[in-house]
Amino acid sequence: MIKKINKKGAEKILSVYWFAILVITAGAVIAMVGIFYNSPYDVREIEANLMINKVSDCLSENGRLNEKLFSEGKFNENFNLLDNCGLIFDVEKDLYDQQGNYYVEINFYALDSEEPVLEITHGNFAFKADCEVADEEKNYKRLVKCSERNFYSLDYADKVYNLKILSIIRKTEKNVR
């Protein structure tokens, strides 16, 4: 009889022990998942490159500049990049603050000139300065991400232009923690 009571006590203690281990293990698994999925992927560099692709695709097709870029034989200074390329920069603006999340700059260079013949910009110009700092010091994760590329295209008179596109994405809140 004494032996039986003793066994029952040991079983109770073991049950409590197993329950405690179960709770600790479950808590650790939940914590692991939380830690991993709470840390976002930083996709800003990819997004900046996507914007470059979108802009280049809009400005030039098969190596020829978009006809809308010209008016009466000259570059159209009033070319509206956002409307013509289907870009919307006001997305998520209200969620964070009023400074916006994008900046894009396109410079058209004739091959024999250092000065751009046309410059198209949209977005927050202030990001450009951050971009230079971010390039020098990779530890500034909370600064903007920049991407710059160039490509060649011909106008209606077969003149070659080198187009340099600078694309900047902020979106720090969604990409860095």
Place this chain on the structure above:
Amino acid sequence: MSDRFLNKKGQLGETMTWIVATLVILVLLALSLYAADFLAKAKSNPSSFFSLDYSKTDDILMDNSLFAYFNTKDSGIKSKIYEDLKKISEQDFLEDYDFDSKFEKLNLIFGER
């Protein structure tokens, strides 16, 4: 007397087993938590192995430039564009982009014109 002594030894052995087992479980959990934290930090670092890769085999800008190259008649401008495109194609993000094969394909098409 000796029976009671033996029983105590048995109980002590069993307790030690449980303590060691508990410690092993806790150490494994702590290591897993550390690994999760390490992976979480690594995936937000663009230069790490776990981050998203965007190397590509196709590139709109390079294709546009190649079309511009083949539509240009001036050989001086052509060689300037070619040199620049060759340099661009050697950059890291275009390591999967086969510039020479693209160039050859377009050369065949434009050469037949």
